[in-house]
Amino acid sequence: xxxxxxxxxxxxxxxxxxxxxxxxxxxxxxxxxxxxxxxxxxxxxxxxxxxxxxxxxxxxxxxxxxxxxxxxxxxxxxxxxxxxxxxxxxxxxxxxxxxxxxxxxx
Numbered sequence: 001x002x003x004x005x006x007x008x009x010x011x012x013x014x015x016x017x018x019x020x021x022x023x024x025x026x027x028x029x030x031x032x033x034x035x036x037x038x039x040x041x042x043x044x045x046x047x048x049x050x051x052x053x054x055x056x057x058x059x060x061x062x063x064x065x066x067x068x069x070x071x072x073x074x075x076x077x078x079x080x081x082x083x084x085x086x087x088x089x090x091x092x093x094x095x096x097x098x099x100x101x102x103x104x105x106x
Contacts (some may be wrong), residue, residue, distance in 0.1 A: 011069045021066050021076060025059065025106075028084045032056070051091050058083040 009072035032055050039049050058079060 013069075013073060017073045021062075021073070021080070024077070024080055025063065028055075028059070028080070031088070032059070038087060047094065048091070051087050055087050058087070064078075 032052065035048055035052050035055075036056040039052060062076045062083070065071045065079060066073070
């Protein structure tokens with residue numbers, strides 16, 4: 001009977017994975033910082049503030065997944081790209097609806 005070795009070394013992320021993740025993580029920060037300044041400048045805690053909180057949560061969660069060696073790299077990258085992309089898509093789409101005068105449903 002073969003004995004199972006449970007002393008496997010932890011997974012080490014490659015340099016390319018590390019550079020890719022942190023480059024994208026930092027690339028998505030300027031819109032977050034700009035939106036934060038907009039919220040504090042207008043004293044409005046509306047929809048923009050909710051998007052900021054969601055993006056901060058996605059950034060923290062994806063960094064946590066990246067540091068957890070048990071999770072695959074793709075999971076952290078998908079959370080970062082898809083999560084942040086959806087927030088940007090919803091926010092920019094909402095801006096276009098607001099600029100065009102709202103939804104004319106009459």
